[in-house]
Amino acid sequence: MMKPIRVGILGVGTVGGGTYTVLKRNQEEIARRAGRGIVVTMIADKDLDRARSIAEGGETVTDNAQDVVNNPEIDIIVELIGGTTIAKDLILAAIGQGKHVVTANKALLANHGTEIFAAAREKGVMVAFEAAVAGGIPIIKALRESLTANRIEWIAGIINGTANFILSEMRAKSLPFAPVLEQAQKLGYAEADPTYDIEGIDAAHKITIMSAIAFGIPVQFDKVYIEGITKLTQEDISYAEELGYRIKLLGITRRVEQGIELRVHPALVPTSRLMANVEGVMNAVVVKGDAVGATLYYGAGAGAEPTASSVIADLIDVTRMQTADPMHRVPTLSFQPDLLSDTPVLPMDAVESACYLRLQVIDKPGVLAEITRLLAECDISISAFIQKESVDEGKLVNIILLTHRTTEKNTNTAIQSIEALPVVMGKVTRIRIEELND
Amino acid sequence: MMKPIRVGILGVGTVGGGTYTVLKRNQEEIARRAGRGIVVTMIADKDLDRARSIAEGGETVTDNAQDVVNNPEIDIIVELIGGTTIAKDLILAAIGQGKHVVTANKALLANHGTEIFAAAREKGVMVAFEAAVAGGIPIIKALRESLTANRIEWIAGIINGTANFILSEMRAKSLPFAPVLEQAQKLGYAEADPTYDIEGIDAAHKITIMSAIAFGIPVQFDKVYIEGITKLTQEDISYAEELGYRIKLLGITRRVEQGIELRVHPALVPTSRLMANVEGVMNAVVVKGDAVGATLYYGAGAGAEPTASSVIADLIDVTRMQTADPMHRVPTLSFQPDLLSDTPVLPMDAVESACYLRLQVIDKPGVLAEITRLLAECDISISAFIQKESVDEGKLVNIILLTHRTTEKNTNTAIQSIEALPVVMGKVTRIRIEELND
Known part of the structure; x- marks a missing residue:
């Protein structure tokens, strides 16, 4: 078997600690799957005592993450610091050094993913992030x-x-x-x-x-x-x-x-x-x-070992694929990077959904008629309706309406006119309905 | 972009037809993901009319699957014939020709997987089978x-x-x-x-x-x-x-x-x-x-297009990985083939589970005491109990017992002695309980 691949962990909080523990505990099975060992050789944490208490195996410990990134002996950097500042610099530096990166940093990727993926592509290295979404669930893959x-x-x-x-x-x-x-x-x-x-x-x-x-x-x-x-x-x-x-x-x-x-x-x-x-x-x-x-x-979706499960799956993937020609690895965003689409993200106004609306009204005849008229004017039809006496105040009632699917814009207009009615007290509560079936 | 990879489909029943349809319909997105097109160039089915009715794009059609396997222009064979005889010969022949194989054939792999995977390994080709288990659910990956x-x-x-x-x-x-x-x-x-x-x-x-x-x-x-x-x-x-x-x-x-x-x-x-x-x-x-x-x-878990979804995911994987060094692809059984384990599969007698037992007894005093005594003799304790009057016969009652976890062997022994009791009519119904929580 080839000699082990060497990993540096940046940040040993909950997930970093879990990653270290699981890599050790299951090292034999992991090597059987990856085709070679995966070993942590260096750990960085600003809390040196915490880093030392985790590093049972004599790994080098530092409070300077940059030392890990710069270490030519290390093949893969695991970034578990979080946030969008230091973590970003370290990941870009690691990529600059030609190292592969595994990260659980959703905030960073959601905000600066484009820049990071482009840098990785230029250097022919992988950035893997199964742990960034839904913890232990392998949804990215x-x-x-x-x-x-x-x-x-x-x-x-x-x-x-x-x-x-x-x-x-x-x-x-x-x-x-x-x-x-x-x-x-x-x-x-x-x-x-x-x-x-x-x-x-x-x-x-x-x-x-x-x-x-x-x-x-x-x-x-x-x-x-x-x-x-x-x-x-x-x-x-x-x-x-x-x-x-x-x-x-x-x-x-x-x-x-x-x-x-x-x-x-x-x-x-x-x-x-x-x-x-x-x-x-x-x-x-x-x-x-x-x-x-x-x-x-x-x-x-969270926790030390479930998230570590995803971090390590990425480590094994990177280990398996690192010798492959970069153009034939799985593309970071599934689609080949030069074939991304410019389909626009829609403004919320254009989104269609059915809604749950709750309003407090003064209980007198004609109120419901007035409300349904305002909804009809916005082309909104009603699929269900219940009326409840308010717990707190005797003369007020809660009306709950379920509407059929319509644009957010229509619903907003309707809510505004309903709230302007003198018989309607306070704000209308609106919660969207997702049938999850079409 | 590279020129398309060429696929031959053996068998165009439900899944074969679905595979052809989805490959055509989503060809653009599939190429954006795979980095090159994936095209069906040849179709074999013993029912030539069926094959012709599917091949809208002028693909070569044959009733001799061996012709597809032997065609040097074809890179990947999709085997959707099923069964463990002809399908096995064709897959082994395709591997022999250095072609990659995608199959949905669970019966074949469960019975002859070891032989097929070894042949593929020897030739440095991939055998992919996401569609063989749970249809469209990506459980193999x-x-x-x-x-x-x-x-x-x-x-x-x-x-x-x-x-x-x-x-x-x-x-x-x-x-x-x-x-x-x-x-x-x-x-x-x-x-x-x-x-x-x-x-x-x-x-x-x-x-x-x-x-x-x-x-x-x-x-x-x-x-x-x-x-x-x-x-x-x-x-x-x-x-x-x-x-x-x-x-x-x-x-x-x-x-x-x-x-x-x-x-x-x-x-x-x-x-x-x-x-x-x-x-x-x-x-x-x-x-x-x-x-x-x-x-x-x-x-x-089944159906034309859900299963096709898995077949095509495999086609894309094979397309992405075919240029990679065979030793660095994902191992067929996850573990590196020279590191398989010889852990034995246990005989059913050794399996432990809790059970639901239903028995029909003559309704008279002391019956339950006798039954629980027999269970206790086999070290089986009871976690729940209900008694029901039998719908059909007035003097018989149904007794339902839930037992705590014990070996199959113990439960079998207990059932035998219970069935031997003169007050117990017919067979004891035993259904195992799986809490799915440990």
């Missing part, structure tokens, strides 16, 4: 190498475990958002600053990357429509349930005639779908292809 | 290339759509086996001779192939324990439901201390699992890895 016969129609993913945990708990325990977030933080499922997770930004990074691979377009994070879960109420979750739906935070990208939809927002999903039954911190992605139909991929 | 960091612990799959359709319908419509099988045949979901599907043989072919890839062992179809669904009653399905389980035909392979379990049989799966909610002709496979935990893959 599925999109890039398994569904390649298909014209991809759409992707919908539960790709943020923190948000899914919160929504699952709110439903299961009939609790409002705030205490469940607190619980998630206590359990280590949410960070001290949970913004990226609960505001949909992390999911937006991931859907941006999947969209690029599915449709052969450049990564365009600035084009994603993003709406988080912070405004969801337990009330909406239970009304949705009553109507046969469950609320999930979805990352969605879809090819329509005019271009590509790219969006993250809460959505009502029919309870009978497997996606509606993905609970807790688990992730799942459905991909609809024109030949294969819908396929679904489910697993742990 | 997931096992071979994505979960490579893991020590695989077990795989459980709903990998026969016909059987799953029958069980789904029996439950949903409270019907017995026979009329549902008839309906499946009318709908084209079951063949005129349904033996392979309903007796578990097709599922056994598929689990054999997955087991080899997961554990790095040779394919050993002759070692699979196989039990079909023909003896399942609607009664058992509804008792299972009452106890919180759904009955599915599973293909299971598991690594335990003494060796590898390899089996196909109906099993009770907790209703809360996604696997229990895979309905109709859909397929799903759960893989448990030590690092990633459980991941699940779901999609269409």
